Amino acid sequence: MIPYGNQNIAQDDIDAVVAVLKSSHLTQGPTVREFEAALCDYTSAKYAQAMCNATAALHAACLALDVTNDDIVWTSPNTFVASANCARYCGAKIDFVDIDSKTGNICINALNEKLKQAKTQKELPKVLIPVHFAGQSCDMEAISQLSKLYGFKVIEDASHALGGKYNNLPVGSGKYSDITVFSFHPVKMITTGEGGAALTNDQFLFEKIKLFANHGIERSGDFPGWYYQQTCLGYNFRMPDINAALGLNQLKKVDHWVFKRNEIARFYKKHLQQLNIEYLDIETSALCSYHLFVIKVHPDCRKAVYEALKDHGIGVQIHYIPVHTQPDIAAELPQVPFLPNVESYYERCISLPIFPHLTIENREYVMTTLAKLKQLKVLY
Numbered sequence: 001m002i003p004y005g006n007q008n009i010a011q012d013d014i015d016a017v018v019a020v021l022k023s024s025h026l027t028q029g030p031t032v033r034e035f036e037a038a039l040c041d042y043t044s045a046k047y048a049q050a051m052c053n054a055t056a057a058l059h060a061a062c063l064a065l066d067v068t069n070d071d072i073v074w075t076s077p078n079t080f081v082a083s084a085n086c087a088r089y090c091g092a093k094i095d096f097v098d099i100d101s102k103t104g105n106i107c108i109n110a111l112n113e114k115l116k117q118a119k120t121q122k123e124l125p126k127v128l129i130p131v132h133f134a135g136q137s138c139d140m141e142a143i144s145q146l147s148k149l150y151g152f153k154v155i156e157d158a159s160h161a162l163g164g165k166y167n168n169l170p171v172g173s174g175k176y177s178d179i180t181v182f183s184f185h186p187v188k189m190i191t192t193g194e195g196g197a198a199l200t201n202d203q204f205l206f207e208k209i210k211l212f213a214n215h216g217i218e219r220s221g222d223f224p225g226w227y228y229q230q231t232c233l234g235y236n237f238r239m240p241d242i243n244a245a246l247g248l249n250q251l252k253k254v255d256h257w258v259f260k261r262n263e264i265a266r267f268y269k270k271h272l273q274q275l276n277i278e279y280l281d282i283e284t285s286a287l288c289s290y291h292l293f294v295i296k297v298h299p300d301c302r303k304a305v306y307e308a309l310k311d312h313g314i315g316v317q318i319h320y321i322p323v324h325t326q327p328d329i330a331a332e333l334p335q336v337p338f339l340p341n342v343e344s345y346y347e348r349c350i351s352l353p354i355f356p357h358l359t360i361e362n363r364e365y366v367m368t369t370l371a372k373l374k375q376l377k378v379l380y
């Protein structure tokens, strides 16, 4: 089966991990700090805290922005459940903004309208979590302007978008948001096994993120060496050095991988145009990292196409089941939100295989299989 996404581990990655295994620090050593510095260097963010996964990083980001059970947090319904759960861990209410079905990202018009309404009802969100779906940045300039107008904070869920750009700035630069979160799960742009990071340009927020990721424990130079104080309820969200060593080595390759993924996307698009099959648009403001490559087919044939591709050994996936329809999350919503774009998008989407080392033969096989399904009228 050709997977839809796959990690790329080379001998130099293995060597980097082995070097840490043979060193004195498996965790809380120098490699995590080096990885964080490399993330700052790459994105031009001032501060980075590496953590055990992006879900924890999103949670710590919400805590640092003082999200509590008095608050409302908004996110995209076209995402993984973690983008919503991070707010729920803090006791906050969650709500969803419909997407632009051309990009899969939060729709700025829908956001604008929802904010106007929320203002009159005195139910404005404390935090908005836009998700850079498939690796394409949301319209962060518009989101940043709205955040100033309505007074909410912004956490970018950039789990898909390491290596992407927006307005020629690396995703994670923090120019348009308070905090940016990356995931280093094996299907994402680079991997640390499990892992994530929160980046910010705000020292105060960074100190808080660090505190929540380290048991709420602070050490101060004014006290003897053994002394520490727990000043809030924190967690152990730390990333081990073993994992950071992998991330540090992988990060060197991310630009090349984004290039390879874009090459595959161009190849797919050329063939999909000939086959008259729709795919997601990329705005001119964005360089998409192409974590995912999504096509859109007629809802009546989606299941058959999905199954036929699987039968042909092509490991397609669906991104995503709209989060507001997940039973545990829907049960908490005061009413079922009306989000027509994400619902129609969900009935049509299929993610094709895309990863840097997807062979030319396999790329061609994916396209010839789609052509065959089109000819057989399985796909329409």
Ligand SMILES: *Cc1c(COP(=O)(O)O)cnc(C)c1O
Pocket: 053, 054, 055, 056, 079, 080, 082, 083, 131, 157, 159, 160, 183, 184, 185, 194, 195, 196
């Ligand atoms: C993968 C992913 C996460 C969670 O990342 P983990 O590192 O697995 O916790 C959160 N949000 C989005 C959009 C993701 O794709």
